[in-house]
Amino acid sequence: xxxxxxxxxxxxxxxxxxxxxxxxxxxxxxxxxxxxxxxxxxxxxxxxxxxxxxxxxxxxxxxxxxxxxxxxxxxxxxxxxxxxxxxxxxxxxxxxxxxxxxxxxxxxxxxxxxxxxxxxxxxxxxxxxxxxxxxxxxxxxxxxxxxxxxxxxxxxxxxxxxxxxxxxxxxxxxxxxxxxxxxxxxxxxxxxxxxxxxxxxxxxxxxxxxxxxxxxxxxxxxxxxxxxxxxxxxxxxxxxxxxxxxxxxxxxxxxxxxxxxxxxxxxxxxxxxxxxxxxxxxxxxxxxxxxxxxxxxxxxxxxxxxxxxxxxxxxxxxxxxxxxxxxxxxxxxxxxxxxxxxxxxxxxxxxxxxxxxxxxxx
Numbered sequence: 001x002x003x004x005x006x007x008x009x010x011x012x013x014x015x016x017x018x019x020x021x022x023x024x025x026x027x028x029x030x031x032x033x034x035x036x037x038x039x040x041x042x043x044x045x046x047x048x049x050x051x052x053x054x055x056x057x058x059x060x061x062x063x064x065x066x067x068x069x070x071x072x073x074x075x076x077x078x079x080x081x082x083x084x085x086x087x088x089x090x091x092x093x094x095x096x097x098x099x100x101x102x103x104x105x106x107x108x109x110x111x112x113x114x115x116x117x118x119x120x121x122x123x124x125x126x127x128x129x130x131x132x133x134x135x136x137x138x139x140x141x142x143x144x145x146x147x148x149x150x151x152x153x154x155x156x157x158x159x160x161x162x163x164x165x166x167x168x169x170x171x172x173x174x175x176x177x178x179x180x181x182x183x184x185x186x187x188x189x190x191x192x193x194x195x196x197x198x199x200x201x202x203x204x205x206x207x208x209x210x211x212x213x214x215x216x217x218x219x220x221x222x223x224x225x226x227x228x229x230x231x232x233x234x235x236x237x238x239x240x241x242x243x244x245x246x247x248x249x250x251x252x253x254x255x256x257x258x259x260x261x262x263x264x265x266x267x268x269x270x271x272x273x274x275x276x277x278x279x280x281x282x283x284x285x286x287x288x289x290x291x292x293x294x295x296x297x298x299x300x301x302x303x304x305x306x307x308x309x310x311x312x313x314x315x316x317x318x319x320x321x322x323x324x325x326x327x328x329x330x331x332x333x334x335x336x337x338x339x340x341x342x343x344x345x346x347x348x349x350x351x352x353x354x355x356x357x358x359x360x361x362x
Contacts, residue, residue, distance in 0.1 A: 008055030108300025
């Protein structure tokens with residue numbers, strides 16, 4: 001029988017949901033190798049012939065401290081240290097798989113590293129002709145330099161993103177004209193620095209905005225020109241599309257009254273049927289094509305979560321992000337015509353794994 005091993009945080013929802021999908025497909029529950037063991041450099045022992053899935057380290061405080069160093073888990077920052085420790089951990093996993101007879105790694109660790117570096121990910125997508133927003137090239141040292149370069153480019157609105165980050169941590173939607181500024185972000189500026197909050201807030205005092213950007217700049221910034229997104233019912237929308245084995249299978253509309261649409265930050269699931277109807281068949285095909293092309297930039301990854309923006313004209317599209325672990329969408333089944341109708345994202349992936357195994361791909 002095919003056996004699987006998951007590197008993840010035991011008991012976390014995404015690990016549990018994947019395990020449940022395995023059982024539904026007649027497989028035994030996967031073994032779980034804790035990320036904390038990997039990050040501490042402990043010996044990784046795998047069953048010969050096992051298929052190894054790398055999951056997100058999740059919101060485990062001990063794993064976070066091993067990745068970013070000691071500190072309050074809610075703090076914003078430490079992304080470069082996180083990325084270095086995370087990629088070192090994935091390399092240890094890769095070596096463990098390599099020395100285990102018949103074991104197979106279900107994802108390319110180099111691709112995961114690129115997806116967690118917004119600058120490298122954007123460059124890869126752009127080089128492949130995937131539609132993406134324009135960016136400010138090279139490093140941006142802080143707020144003063146950001147404003148100067150925005151002025152030179154003629155950009156009044158940008159998204160400022162930490163180079164290494166996820167879940168919109170530290171992302172700032174910035175509008176600026178002369179001394180008038182407005183920054184929308186979930187980062188809370190406090191005496192101890194920046195902290196993640198589940199509430200999206202606005203800052204209009206330039207000194208506060210400058211302090212936020214300067215704090216973020218130390219870890220590296222990725223700055224994109226603001227892509228004006230379509231809206232429905234007074235809410236801005238974008239899509240999270242999960243691509244499994246090259247095919248877009250699941251999509252969720254993220255709708256918000258703020259420019260930041262992440263569901264855990266107050267965004268709501270919107271009506272996908274309404275969005276598809278507004279796009280029309282050709283528009284929907286443009287969406288799926290952009291997502292498939294973005295995922296194709298990472299051919300060694302079984303699945304990817306693509307954040308896709310639809311323009312206010314309902315014709316233009318642009319890819320905002322490609323997420324290595326963008327499949328945690330509970331209670332969502334595949335959209336009609338995607339080939340995964342009635343299946344959640346984990347069922348679709350387990351099915352793809354078994355199909356590859358049967359075809360002799362591994």
